[in-house]
Amino acid sequence: MTDQDQTSLHWTTLPYHRKWLVDQADRLFDFFQYRSANPAGGFFDMDDVGTPLGGANPVRGIHASARMVHCFSIGYLLGRPGCGDVIDHGMRYLWDRHRDADHGGYFWQVDDDGAVDSDKQGYGHAFVLLAASSAKAVGHPLADDMLADITGVLTTRFWEPQHGAIAEEFGRDWSPIDGGSYRGQNSNMHLTEALMAAFEVTGERDYLDKAESIAERVINQAAASVGFRVAEHFDANWRIDKDYYHQNEMFRPAGTTPGHWLEWSRLILQLWVLGGKTKAWMPDAAKSLFVQSMSLGWDKQKGGFFYTLDWQDQPEKTNKLWWPMCEGAAAAHFLMEHLPSDPFYEDSYRLIWGTIANRFIDHRKGGWHEELTEDLIPANTLFPGKGDLYHALQACLIPLFPATGSLTRVIPEAGGRI
Secondary structure, eight states: OOHHHHHHSOGGGOHHHHHHHHHHHHHHHHHHHTTOBOTTSSBOOBOTTSOBOSTTSOOEEHHHHHHHHHHHHHHHHHTOTTHHHHHHHHHHHIIIIIBOTTTOSBOSEEETTEEEEOOEEHHHHHHHHHHHHHHHHTTOTTHHHHHHHHHHHIIIIIEETTTTEEOOEEOTTSOBGGGGOEEEHHHHHHHHHHHHHHHHHHOOHHHHHHHHHHHIIIIIIIIHHTTSOOBOEEETTOOBOTTOOOSOTTTSOSSBOHHHHHHHHHHHHHHHHHTTSOOTHHHHHHHHHHHHIIIIIBOTTTOSBEEEEOTTSOEEEEEEEHHHHHHHHHHHHHHHHHSTTOTHHHHHHHHHHHHIIIIIBOTTTSSBOSEEOTTSOBOOSSOOSOOOOHHHHHHHHGGGSOTTSOHHHHHHHTTTOO
């Protein structure tokens, strides 16, 4: 068999590979389902072996609870026992503790005593929309109320029609933080994902229109203007800020982040399909984003994606995180489905999964290492342990289904069959 013939056999069609992905998803579910729920509400961050962090009254971030709702909604749709309780646990914490009953919106961080950080972040609100949409897909009784509430907040407080995207952050009373001078692509990217999920469960076109508007702003205008490097940071008028610095390197790293190029590559193709393939620029943009990330972001000597690059395309933060690997695998699957003639996507898919299997999956303790050094040794400079299911679970499951929509849509369409 020639190399070309071998590459033409997509791993996603091979029964063994598909079973391997299912097994990895099951191990992830096992690691998080039975130890992450905090009896007092919300979910624990966990250390390397799955022991809760944060003491007797840990801080709970809104995105963590929302992502758990989303992930266990996926598990529920697949028929995994026990997921309903996790969904209910997360939904009630979002609704009862994160929601600001006085001023509207959702707090960024809370603990047992109330709001620890009462700011209203676009990033967090995007994940509340995703959680509400996913919960609606499984029929949770709070889903409709939360979906209506978060949609109203996003529309009236965050959405800026003059820019076709959302503002970033506000104080508890909706006063702009730092004068409202910052706009970020990360919150808008995740909102694009959530808007598509909301459109899929409601059929309301406004969600899709907003998702297309954000993609136009962040990718077809900004990223295209700098060679399909996704700019992270902007001023209030959506001018790229290449000199932006913030001490929070987890959410606002300086420079560019190849993992987000990969994430947008998949989201753009999903949006293209949902929109009836009417936006002609989207397939080429998705291809360009993926190729750039593999060409500039992949460490060709040691493997893995550098966390960030500077604006001269040189590695800046050289640690290797798990989530770009996840987004790379998912993006490669979408590209193979929609642009199937180039073996580069299959080769990349195999390279990424090989590195995940040998370096990122913790075969001894369970879960995945969320951070490795440049030399691919487990580290904890940005992330304290194993606190996130969302990226890795989706990476395992997205390749098992048609690349036509969110997992909460394609799983029911497939009758749950893998």
